Amino acid sequence: MDGRAVHYLHVKGVDRGSPPIVLTHGWPGSFVEMYKIIPMLTDPANNGLPGHRSFDVIVPSLPGFGFSQAPAGPGTNSRVVATLWHRLMTELGYSSYFAQGGDIGSGVSTWLARLYPQAVRALHLNFISGSFQPPLTETDRPLSAAETEWLAARGRWAEREGGYSHVQATKPQTLAYALTDSPVGLAGWLLEKFFAWSDGSDELTQRFDLDELLTNVSVYWFSGNVASTLRMYEENSRQPLRFDSGERIIPPLSYARFPKEIVNPPREWVERVFNVARWTEMPVGGHFAALEQPRALAIDIHEAFSSL
Numbered sequence: 001m002d003g004r005a006v007h008y009l010h011v012k013g014v015d016r017g018s019p020p021i022v023l024t025h026g027w028p029g030s031f032v033e034m035y036k037i038i039p040m041l042t043d044p045a046n047n048g049l050p051g052h053r054s055f056d057v058i059v060p061s062l063p064g065f066g067f068s069q070a071p072a073g074p075g076t077n078s079r080v081v082a083t084l085w086h087r088l089m090t091e092l093g094y095s096s097y098f099a100q101g102g103d104i105g106s107g108v109s110t111w112l113a114r115l116y117p118q119a120v121r122a123l124h125l126n127f128i129s130g131s132f133q134p135p136l137t138e139t140d141r142p143l144s145a146a147e148t149e150w151l152a153a154r155g156r157w158a159e160r161e162g163g164y165s166h167v168q169a170t171k172p173q174t175l176a177y178a179l180t181d182s183p184v185g186l187a188g189w190l191l192e193k194f195f196a197w198s199d200g201s202d203e204l205t206q207r208f209d210l211d212e213l214l215t216n217v218s219v220y221w222f223s224g225n226v227a228s229t230l231r232m233y234e235e236n237s238r239q240p241l242r243f244d245s246g247e248r249i250i251p252p253l254s255y256a257r258f259p260k261e262i263v264n265p266p267r268e269w270v271e272r273v274f275n276v277a278r279w280t281e282m283p284v285g286g287h288f289a290a291l292e293q294p295r296a297l298a299i300d301i302h303e304a305f306s307s308l
Contacts, residue, residue, distance in 0.1 A: 005069040013054030026103020028190040040298035064228025077235035082111035117250035131240035134272035168233035176227035197287035252277035254304030260286035
């Protein structure tokens with residue numbers, strides 16, 4: 001595909017003519033994040049969700065993540081990934097599809113809807129991309145009190161917790177040497193985020209099974225692609241998800257707002273660009289929703305797309 005080997009899972013839904021949905025992971029996750037939610041989408045009746053129609057589910061690994069080929073040079077950002085995903089869906093025979101994502105997958109899904117509105121039937125996100133920047137010119141609506149408060153909170157979070165992102169966006173190769181050399185260092189760098197960004201209290205295994213976490217770490221270790229996973233932050237920093245005044249995302253958005261998400265913008269911030277059709281305040285859960293709260297996320301996806 002475009003000279004790049006992309007690893008993906010393609011699981012057919014049990015219903016005849018199941019609509020397709022492409023699920024995109026982020027960092028420090030992988031396709032492993034999706035293993036719980038896939039059967040709830042492809043065969044809901046036999047996986048605790050009767051009354052819902054099935055989906056054909058496609059889970060690609062981001063370039064350089066998992067077993068997808070690492071980019072040979074610069075330039076592979078979320079926008080480029082979106083073009084690859086659209087080509088993948090076309091080659092699989094899908095002229096239209098749903099898109100869902102969190103973390104980097106949120107940015108990729110948003111780029112899909114931005115670039116291919118005729119193909120993306122609707123969006124479902126459980127994270128708003130950190131590079132998302134709506135227009136804030138003199139002709140646009142002034143910031144609300146909630147937006148002002150949130151921007152300040154986002155700045156405080158970035159100062160306190162954003163060191164990983166700054167390093168990966170500015171010096172990814174330096175960090176990559178250390179993480180490629182030490183499996184303990186790699187595990188520490190990845191697992192700290194699962195601990196800090198989940199809805200658990202003081203135990204990593206309160207929300208996650210240790211084996212599933214180590215499986216995810218192993219994918220990073222044995223693929224040997226650590227450098228390319230970090231470099232995605234640098235690539236995305238060069239082309240952030242910014243919008244001009246009056247520009248809109250056409251496909252409708254359903255947003256699952258988990259309370260322990262790392263940055264949770266208010267609805268009016270998102271509505272500056274997105275056509276928000278559904279906004280769900282989830283009772284529990286954090287950044288890794290598909291792994292931490294798979295049933296709740298699957299239900300919200302089903303309910304968001306059922307009318308479409």
